[in-house]
Structure formats: C-alpha cells, structure tokens
Amino acid sequence: MLVRDLRLLPASPASPASRVSPVSLRMRDGVITEVGPDLAAAPGEEVLETGGALAIPGLWDHHVHVGQTAQGYSRLDTSGLASVDEVLREVAAAIAARPGDRSGALRRAGAAGTAGPEALIGFGHRLVDMAGDPTVAGLDAVAGELPVVLIGGDAHHAWMSSAALRALGLPPRRGIVAEDEWFDAVAHLDDLPGVAAHLEAGVATLQEDALARGIVGLTDMEWADNASLWARREARIRVRTATYASGLDGVPGPTGTAIGSSGLVTMGPLKVIADGSLGSRSAYCRHPYAFSGEAGAHPLGGGYGVLSHMADDLAALLARAGARGLQVAVHAIGDAAASVVLDALAEAGTGSRIGSENRSGSSAIALRPRIEHAQLLADEDVARMAALGVGASVQPAHLLDDRDPTEEVWPGDAQRSYRFRDLLDAGVDLLMGSDSPVAPVDPWLAMAAAVHRSADAREAWFPAQQLQPLEALAASTDGAGVRPEVGGRADLVLVEDPGAASGSGLFADVPRGADGLFVEAAAREAAARLHGIRPLATMVDGRLAFSR
Numbered sequence: 001m002l003v004r005d006l007r008l009l010p011a012s013p014a015s016p017a018s019r020v021s022p023v024s025l026r027m028r029d030g031v032i033t034e035v036g037p038d039l040a041a042a043p044g045e046e047v048l049e050t051g052g053a054l055a056i057p058g059l060w061d062h063h064v065h066v067g068q069t070a071q072g073y074s075r076l077d078t079s080g081l082a083s084v085d086e087v088l089r090e091v092a093a094a095i096a097a098r099p100g101d102r103s104g105a106l107r108r109a110g111a112a113g114t115a116g117p118e119a120l121i122g123f124g125h126r127l128v129d130m131a132g133d134p135t136v137a138g139l140d141a142v143a144g145e146l147p148v149v150l151i152g153g154d155a156h157h158a159w160m161s162s163a164a165l166r167a168l169g170l171p172p173r174r175g176i177v178a179e180d181e182w183f184d185a186v187a188h189l190d191d192l193p194g195v196a197a198h199l200e201a202g203v204a205t206l207q208e209d210a211l212a213r214g215i216v217g218l219t220d221m222e223w224a225d226n227a228s229l230w231a232r233r234e235a236r237i238r239v240r241t242a243t244y245a246s247g248l249d250g251v252p253g254p255t256g257t258a259i260g261s262s263g264l265v266t267m268g269p270l271k272v273i274a275d276g277s278l279g280s281r282s283a284y285c286r287h288p289y290a291f292s293g294e295a296g297a298h299p300l301g302g303g304y305g306v307l308s309h310m311a312d313d314l315a316a317l318l319a320r321a322g323a324r325g326l327q328v329a330v331h332a333i334g335d336a337a338a339s340v341v342l343d344a345l346a347e348a349g350t351g352s353r354i355g356s357e358n359r360s361g362s363s364a365i366a367l368r369p370r371i372e373h374a375q376l377l378a379d380e381d382v383a384r385m386a387a388l389g390v391g392a393s394v395q396p397a398h399l400l401d402d403r404d405p406t407e408e409v410w411p412g413d414a415q416r417s418y419r420f421r422d423l424l425d426a427g428v429d430l431l432m433g434s435d436s437p438v439a440p441v442d443p444w445l446a447m448a449a450a451v452h453r454s455a456d457a458r459e460a461w462f463p464a465q466q467l468q469p470l471e472a473l474a475a476s477t478d479g480a481g482v483r484p485e486v487g488g489r490a491d492l493v494l495v496e497d498p499g500a501a502s503g504s505g506l507f508a509d510v511p512r513g514a515d516g517l518f519v520e521a522a523a524r525e526a527a528a529r530l531h532g533i534r535p536l537a538t539m540v541d542g543r544l545a546f547s548r
Helices: 066-074 084-096 136-143 162-167 179-186 196-212 226-232 245-250 314-323 335-348 379-388 398-409 420-426 443-452 469-474 498-502 520-531
Strands: 002-008 023-028 031-036 047-049 054-057 059-064 120-123 148-151 157-160 215-220 238-243 265-273 328-332 370-373 391-394 430-432 492-495 537-540 543-547
Touching (some): 059 430, 059 443, 066 120, 066 196, 084 148, 136 148, 136 157, 157 162, 157 179, 196 215, 196 537, 196 543, 215 265, 226 238, 238 245, 245 265, 245 314, 314 328, 314 335, 328 335, 335 370, 379 420, 420 430, 443 469
Parallel strands (some): 002 047, 059 215, 120 148, 215 238, 238 265, 265 328, 328 370, 370 391
Antiparallel strands (some): 002 023, 023 031, 054 492, 148 157, 492 537
C-alpha cells in the first residue's frame, strides 16, 4: 500500500519545520519500505490519499486485562459510589430491573449449559474512597440467592454474596476476598452462570474501540490461559499474551513466538504479582499507612501492606522464565515491593538479557524486564531500574484518581509517586498503558495525564514529574518513537493536526516558566488537545483496520 500526502512529526522540537513537509509512505509485507516526497504508485498498488493528515506510529496499551475489560461492557458500574449503602442500592436496582426475580423466575443458561440465576458482576468501587463496611451479610440482604461479585476498581479484591462464594468454592467469611485468594478465584469467574456468554462479544467490541483510538497492539495480562484463548479468536490488533506462574510450563515458546494464524498474536511475558494496590491499601510499603478512621476499621487492616507469596521464591521464578526466553513483568506498586523485585532481578541475573536471543516478532523494548505500575519508588530504586535495564510499565490515568488517596494514606511519600520525569531522565524505558478495566483503554487520556497531572481545576500534582507531549507519545508506541521510519512495522495512526505543517500543533512542547516547570495554563491546554484527539484512521500490519 502507498499512503500519500501525509505529514510526519519532526524528530525533535528543535528540528526544522521543513521536516514536516508532505511525504508519501510505502508499506509491503507488514513493513515500511520507503518514505519520501511524491512516491509514484506501482502497477496495481493500493493507494490511500490522506489529505495532509499527520501520521504517527501505531499506539500500544502495555497492560490490559482483556477478559475483565470485555466483560465490563455488560457489568454493573459501581465506580464513583461513595458508600456501602450506595453500592447496595445500585445492586438492588440492577436486580429489580432484570426480567423475572431472584427467587427463581430468573433462569438463564450458564457457561456450561447449567441452569441457574445469571450472576450479577459489578466493577469499579474503591475501598479507599468508600465509607462503610462491605460485609457478605449486607450484600446477601439485597442479593438473596443470586451470585453477586462486585470487583474493586483496582481489581485486587471482590465483595461477594454467599451464593457467589459457594459457586466459586470459597469458604464463608464476613467481608471481602482479596489479593492472592481473589487472583485464584477470578480465573474461575466464567464458571458462574451467564458470565462466559458475554466474553467473546466483549472482546470483539474491545478491539473495535481500541482501533478507533489508534491502538494497534496490547499486552493481555488477564488471569487466564491467554495463549489458548487468542489462538481461537479473530485478532484485529497485535496481542502479546501473558502467562502467570501456574501456566509457565505450558507456554507455546519464548516471548515473540507466533500464536494462531493471524500473524498478530505472539507470546508475551510472565506476569507476577508481588504486592497489592493503593486502592485496597495493600501495596507493600516502607512506611506504614496513615488512617483517618478508627484503627482496624479497614477491611485489610493497617500496617505496611501485603507482600504476595509469589515473592518468596521470586528470583528462582524469574530465572525459570529467563531460561524459557520469556520476558518478565512484575507488579509492584509499593516502594518496598519494588525493592524486593529489583533484588530478585539482580539475583536471577536477568536484567536486559531476558529474551535477548529471541527477537522475532517483538521489539527490543518488548523483551526487557518490566515493573508493572512502579507507582511508588525510592530514589535508589529509580537508579537501579536504569542500571538493570528494567522498564517501567506505567498507567498515568491512575494518578487522576489516586491523587487524594495518596496524600491521605502516604502523606510523607506522596512526592515519590508516579515519577515519570525522574524515570525518563534516569534512562528507564517508559511503557504506557491503562491496566483496563481499572482505567479506560484510551492512550490519549494516558498521555494527557502524563503531561498535565490533574483531573480538575487544581494545578498539576508534583509538576516536576510532567512529560512533554512528544515524550508521552514516545512512551505509547512500543519503542517506535514518534515518527514512522523505514524498516519499522507498518502500523500507523492518522490524525488531523493543522499545526503540524509549521512544526507546532498537537505535540508541540509545553513552555517552561522561570522556575523551570511547565507553564500551568499551557500544560492544561496541551493535555486538553491530546485528550481530544480522535484518529482519522488506524492501520495494522499494512492494512486499513479503522477509518472514521
């Protein structure tokens, strides 16, 4: 295919404006083979006229729970609810709105054809923001014998009815199911009546939505046999399928191994969870959590958070992954957890050598070990990440929700949260994503959050950590930089940017004030421009996959 009359971003803001003059771009066999002015079409070659659109490399979401996101299209939204009583009212209303009733008239086929009341699954509430005590008895009072699973907005716990606990083989309890126990249970969520029926339709919708936002690839971190699932699916975007330790011995090959026949799906990383989360107040930290309420009132208690049992033999597990040629991606939100993970990486001798002998189908950045989230970091661990060649898989949109809770529970450490500038300046690869369904699969929201770091009228939160728009874009393109280049993958996004002709526009640098920080109003405007982008077209592997 020949794509004509498009513009490219300058390699840097200091590049001459002439670098953004109209060019043509040729793609063959999934690779960009030629870029230049006025390229002539070959006989029979497909030609796409762009009318002067700006072309950027295809965007990636480096952390998505595909199954949970796909199910989200049919789930009860509990996000933003401020109390247990509000959640219970929403659950009661959702049950009342169903045909039939929960006493037995409501009967639908389950995942394996087993009759039973279709489970109600919700997602979005955050313990850190919610008043009251989420008890099983309280949920049973409105759910009766209906299996109800209300998943926390950070995906680290669930509030279940007794019927759901029994159906998932979990023992009775007073409160929530959290951390390791929840991660074991979530893999069986599709066993609940009616849940599986929503999955594949949601996966198709998710891919359509991703393409409409310019996403050409994602890393699927779902708690499932992702390789087998994607081998049977129709992939429209690139997918790297993660495995967890329980599936390590059954992976189809090293990171980059092709899965299925589409040419778009490959084996991804080993995913390991080392600690909890801020939203559940379970991220493992060097300093204890501050609590404004009564001691012991929180469902997970106080203290320093939770270190997963997977951390006990983490170095050995990472070494096993390295021996199989698998990239490793280790979840660590608290600063103490990040330190434990870096110790294990150093002991395992993995560093940047993970997957170094298997580069087929994957960019170099897709093979380096990663810390997922890297949300709270000590100074010395920022430096250690750079020295070990460890990337930071970050989710900038999370800071919009975490700003106030962070100040509440980590008051002395808040300035060490979401250290994007420090990481980038230290030489750490930044890979942006959403952790969907925790945040939307929306790279423009992530970029906007990284640039301005505010979701409301307040000024930027710790503005020294802001990124320039081009830096945020580069962290979203899987190592492809900010402009398509010969030899790169034939994955493109076309956007309308009238200012590109003069070297300004959507991705222009934010000016700095006398204090060296971004000018507040300019950063806010830059973020608004980014968040408002709606791609004209998305191309995957040299084919037009979406057009507006």
